[in-house]
Amino acid sequence: MKRRSQIGRMPKQKVCFIVSLCNPLLRLHSTSIFLHLDNTVRRQSGDFCLRLFFTEFIREYAMVPFVDLSALHAPLQAEFERVFREILSTSAFIGGRAVAEFESAFAQFCGVQYAVAAGSGTAALHMALTACGIGPNDDVITTAHTFAATVEAILHAGATPVFVDVDEETYNMDPQKIEAAITPRTRAILPVHLYGQCADMEAISAIARRHNLLVIEDAAQAHGARIGQRRAGSFGDMACFSFYPAKNLGAFGDAGMVVTNDADKARIARLVADHGSPDKYHHTLLGYNYRCDAIQAAVLAVKMPHLEAWNERRRRAAARYTERLRGLSAVRPPRARFDHIYHLYVIRVPQRDALKNFLAQRNIAAGLHYPVPMHLQPMMAGHPQARVGALPVAERIAGEILSLPMFPDITDAQIDEVVGAIREFFSST
Numbered sequence: 170m171k172r173r174s175q176i177g178r179m180p181k182q183k184v185c186f187i188v189s190l191c192n193p194l195l196r197l198h199s200t201s202i203f204l205h206l207d208n209t210v211r212r213q214s215g216d217f218c219l220r221l222f223f224t225e226f227i228r229e230y231a232m233v234p235f236v237d238l239s240a241l242h243a244p245l246q247a248e249f250e251r252v253f254r255e256i257l258s259t260s261a262f263i264g265g266r267a268v269a270e271f272e273s274a275f276a277q278f279c280g281v282q283y284a285v286a287a288g289s290g291t292a293a294l295h296m297a298l299t300a301c302g303i304g305p306n307d308d309v310i311t312t313a314h315t316f317a318a319t320v321e322a323i324l325h326a327g328a329t330p331v332f333v334d335v336d337e338e339t340y341n342m343d344p345q346k347i348e349a350a351i352t353p354r355t356r357a358i359l360p361v362h363l364y365g366q367c368a369d370m371e372a373i374s375a376i377a378r379r380h381n382l383l384v385i386e387d388a389a390q391a392h393g394a395r396i397g398q399r400r401a402g403s404f405g406d407m408a409c410f411s412f413y414p415a416k417n418l419g420a421f422g423d424a425g426m427v428v429t430n431d432a433d434k435a436r437i438a439r440l441v442a443d444h445g446s447p448d449k450y451h452h453t454l455l456g457y458n459y460r461c462d463a464i465q466a467a468v469l470a471v472k473m474p475h476l477e478a479w480n481e482r483r484r485r486a487a488a489r490y491t492e493r494l495r496g497l498s499a500v501r502p503p504r505a506r507f508d509h510i511y512h513l514y515v516i517r518v519p520q521r522d523a524l525k526n527f528l529a530q531r532n533i534a535a536g537l538h539y540p541v542p543m544h545l546q547p548m549m550a551g552h553p554q555a556r557v558g559a560l561p562v563a564e565r566i567a568g569e570i571l572s573l574p575m576f577p578d579i580t581d582a583q584i585d586e587v588v589g590a591i592r593e594f595f596s597s598t
């Protein structure tokens with residue numbers, strides 16, 4: 170018993186040091202042998218030290234999760250508990266001070282005047298489109314290489330998404346293709362800052378000004394990403410963020426935000442989120458329940474001061490990936506045209522599916538963002554662009570992109586493990 174508690178207190182660095190001594194040994198064996206060994210040790214050994222050793226061993230070397238937020242949250246636990254206790258003591262579970270405080274902190278962070286919290290990023294997009302007065306008979310120009318929510322929000326507003334193809338290098342909306350898609354029905358352009366890099370907002374804003382169109386940014390993946398000194402969220406008439414837990418700034422559930430410099434649009438977005446009700450039981454427009462929980466706002470307020478440092482750790486991890494992947498001609502690493510906060514680190518590789526399976530066999534989780542472009546999704550049947558060949562770049566990259574594990578606490582050893590496995594794949598094919 171005494172021995173167990175001593176080892177339980179053994180600092181992680183010490184365990185890691187022991188593990189690192191075994192590094193050369195590790196290189197001689199495949200991951201599966203170690204997983205097998207680990208299971209045997211867990212089953213047969215009553216020795217806590219040995220079991221802890223193998224658990225750390227597997228965590229450090231033999232398994233790379235796609236996202237792991239436990240290390241990010243652990244140092245903030247006392248702060249989380251404090252704000253939970255505060256909310257419990259006031260019973261202000263929806264809206265209230267926690268939401269108002271986070272709204273003003275987030276508006277300041279983005280460099281805009283108004284922020285309106287939402288129940289999700291999807292709700293935020295719908296709120297923004299409605300606040301911009303976009304509805305039936307309106308076209309909204311957007312990208313098909315995005316998460317479904319971008320397009321769902323346009324459709325739920327009653328408008329029609331018109332897709333322009335993406336840039337071959339950044340995978341964001343290609344500004345050169347926008348003007349050909351503008352018709353008298355076009356009301357807005359809705360670019361997505363995909364993977365953590367802003368779309369070319371200078372070019373997009375110039376086109377919007379020329380044609381008198383609104384711009385709504387989908388910044389769900391770009392908290393803190395900049396072009397020059399300006400942050401995502403500060404370029405358009407309105408912008409929308411998601412705080413889904415795995416985002417660079419993530420809640421403990423669903424939450425989102427609309428930001429803008431337009432007081433009237435902010436006012437309408439707030440009404441839309443709360444049953445169109447400026448005063449209790451008075452409803453001036455048709456709204457929804459898109460409100461943000463106080464607990465989510467409080468969690469986000471605790472996490473926000475760390476966002477820049479976490480983004481920097483993602484940039485550093487991305488730089489290591491890119492440097493280690495150098496020389497592999499079949500792998501195209503991401504191209505950062507502007508400041509990139511690497512919500513996702515996405516490579517492009519022709520043998521994508523085979524590589525993903527190979528990584529899975531080595532317990533390395535990789536993702537697909539996104540395997541089917543929006544215009545080819547069954548939900549878009551009947552849309553004028555719902556055919557193969559309509560958006561050649563988006564269609565081509567959908568079969569070649571692969572998102573590698575990325576989170577602020579990813580270790581150098583984990584990155585090297587991933588790259589080592591990718592190199593092994595190419596040397597064996």
Ligand SMILES: Cc1ncc(COP(=O)(O)O)c(C=O)c1O
Pocket residue numbers: 289290291292315316318319361387389390410411412413423424425
């Ligand atoms: C580009 C993009 N837009 C919108 C959303 C929707 O956000 P939420 O999941 O918070 O509704 C997401 C979330 O993944 C997203 O990645």
